[in-house]
Amino acid sequence: MQFNIVEIFNRSVTAELVSDRIFKQDAEFDVYINGEKKLRTDRNVFSVMGLLPDTKYVIKVEAGDGSFSEKEFVTGHESVLLDVREFGAKGDGETPDTAAIQAAISCCPKDGTVYLPAGDYYSTALFLKSNMTLWLDEGARILGDTDRTHYPILPGMTRTTDEKDEYNLATWEGNPLTSFASLITAIDAENLDIIGPGTIDGNAQNSDWWKDAKKKRIAWRPNDMYLVRCRKVRVQNVTIQNSPCWTVHPYYSDDLAFLNLYIHNPSDSPNTDGLDPESCSSVRILGTVISVGDDCIAIKSGKYYMSLKHHKVTEDVVIRNCKFERGHGSVTVGSEIAGGVKNVRVSQCIFDGTDRGLRIKTRRGRGERSVLDDILFENIDMSGVHMPFTVNMFYFCDPDGHTDYVQNQEPAPVTEMTPAIGTIAGRNINCEGVSACMLCAVGLPESPIGKLQFENIKASFLPEAERVPERPVMMDNFDEMTGRSIYAKNVKELVLKNVEIHGCADTAPELLGVEKQELSEVEYC
Template sequence: MDFEISAAFKRSVTIEIENSTICYTDEEYRILINGEEKLKTNLNVVSIDGLLPDSDYTLAVEDSRGRTEKTFKTGHETVLLDIKNFGAKGDGKNEDTSFIQAAISSCPVDGTVYVPKGIYLTGPLFLKSHMSLWVDEGAVLLGCEEREKYPLLPGMTETTDGSDEYNLSSWEGNPETSFASLITAVNVEDLDIFGKGTIDGNGDKGDWWVNPKVKRIAWRPNTVFLNHCRNVRLQSVTVRNSPCWTIHPYYTDELSIYNINVWNPSDSPNTDGMDPESCSRVLVLGSRISVGDDCIAIKSGKYYMSERHHKPSEHILIRNSFLERGHGSVTIGSEASAGVNDVTVERCIFEGTDRGLRIKTRRGRGPRAVYDNIIFRNIIMKDVHMPFTFNMFYFCDPDGHSEYVQDQNERPVDERTPEIGTIRAENIEATGADQCMLVAYGLPERYIDNIVLRDVKVSFRPKSERKPGQTIMMDNFPEMTGKSVYARNVKRLAMDNIEIRGSDDTETELINVIDFDSYNVVYVNDVATEF
């Protein structure tokens, strides 16, 4: 069984099995480090801890077909700083913010700040370059409940010479003053956060989720906020109970996520799992996200940020990961005025989300709000109500229900008209669909350019188990149940080798679809729970 060393940290390593299966191997295998068995598993991506820095290791993967070995070296570490030696108590009662921050501030280049077992009540912590934060198994960084203990990050400050702006914070795509996050990094490079411990935003306590769209002092914090950073890695940690978006990489490049867990209650408001905003070269590997909103939402700001600080989100790869519950498994938009391109989601399992692939935008996002080269392939969807939705009338923002946004009549193409380019979905199996297989609604003045579905099987729930629902969030659009395909204002829709099982209809509903390429599209009357 072949594998790759995906990442070697100072005290741990992540590997990925090289195969074609989704998330799991076809048989259990063993992992040995220097001849000692460390783990038996059938996951495609796993991390092994308990290693020492600056050390050479031989890692072997062994199954019934044989054994494969590879060598690696863990990262260099100058010093290990235990936060308890700085005064942190870890009793969950006394606040430890200043003690932990002292350890971080004292950490030299290539040093590690160590969080041992315990519950550390803390306000926001500001990390710095060329360091590691090790949250060990049994350790919890627990956010304070009181807003007053969270510093404010001004959204935008004019530079002294008046020639530029310094951006410290963001709220839903605009440079708005927000509370600092429990883990905050600003203009940081070469940062690792690893360990089997927990970063708990404590959003279920206090009043973070009460009137969530009302600004009180400042906008709600994330749990992890990476602002204008470079070369950041997260491995193995659990991040939970976020006051708002959980992990928010912002204008950050070279970000790698390995085997992390993100969990928020299903009814927690706006608690997206991960929102890379204006980020480039992002890898999400072997992770599990289960939240109260979109699991992963790829964004690039609203109109002001696109015009003044333009940076698209691009070169994003999500693989061998589990995306569960929430509104969308992987969402593009809607705050993406700088555009999103070159996104690949492959060999993942989507389970229990409202929507699988979710594309959303609206008038007002601007001419650079172009989504293009989005590829979903080798995906299993289980009990996803709506596998594919494309919506150019998304009713977000204070003006979301205005005539300008929701008018379904053709309007002039102008400097605020967005665009959806080519979206591909290939080798998808979805069981337990409810409301629709595909809904695509483009603007009458700018059609969706190209939707390609190839080798897709969708099975609907029995009628008795379905509930009509709002497939796309726009005004004056009917609820649906058991609907196969509805497409409107699309230049090209290609469907090749498609099986639709148990839908109420037996043909696509197309309105203003210029080019419809259909090959081997089969409707099956009976309902099946599996293929």
């Protein structure tokens, strides 16, 4: 079995099989370190923990038939290991441990590790720094304090002393608004590792974070993990759960790796997206399982003010060998995308029981820099996804989302506030258990969707008795659908090749304002 080493840490390693199988293998295989069996798994991306720093190892992957491959690697350097218990942390789930853990972090030298052994560490926001590792061992859990008044507040935007610039610390749904500091916060940090197999638990179900979720109380809700202007951050084999708001939120950060994470929030928890890179570049999300109350992954780049004053495109995002369960969308682009999004690759993933699979959402007012382009989904298995592909340029978010300016379907003047969509593509995708509509795309009449290209798609609908009418796109004056195959409106070019649709209620696509169409081997069964 061929594999590549993805990342080497000071006490662990992550590897990925070279395989066209989606997310996992048909049978389990064994992983050995220096001849000792360490792991048995069927996952394409896997992590081996419990290694020693500055040590040479041989990792061997062996299949059930005896075939194997192996590679050598050397773990990273570690200058010192600081146990938070020695700084006074109790880990009893009741005693406030924030000060003790923060003391260990503050005292940690370059290339040092702050170590949390098994226990429940009751804490408010912790601030990490550059050139360190935070290690949550087996059974270690950082448990969020349930009293919001115990959390520090991060100002949204502060004028610099010379009044020539701005210093941004906090954000709320794409705007620079004052928010509570997150349970794990890093600001302007680089070369930072956070490794498991322990847990970061926001404990929101035992607090009031999910009550009146859209109402600001003192400050806006925090995340479980918030990374601001960070570089070279890696998060490996950690469970992250019960977040007050978006769970993992990298913000204006670059060169990020999220490996073998398990992100979980209750299905009815509000705005608890799984992982939302906003105005970030070079982001890798591998081997991660997400099950949440909103979008599993939502790729963002802020609202108009941030694009105008602090423009940064989100680009070069790789999502591979992941599994997304429940949630409103499996992988979403939007809706706070005023800075634009480009070069997104989603492959070898399972979408299981989410409302939508590929979900694009934008609207008038995002601005001319809001260009979404070069987004590719391939080699995907969808099961029980009601609406596999949706593209919506009338998304009714924000206080003005239902105004005539946003929702009027007549052509509006093209201005500096008009967004655009380039090419969205999907290929080699199997969709089982479709309900409302396989592909629903609605562009702006004054700014049609550039190109939708779908190849080698197989879709099968639920039996009619099991289908429930739903609105594939969240916009005003748009009817619910059930059993619909393809609906496209205001699109410059639509390409469908080798598309096979079983059990839908219609027998042909409904195309309105589609300038160019190439329909090749589109079969209704």
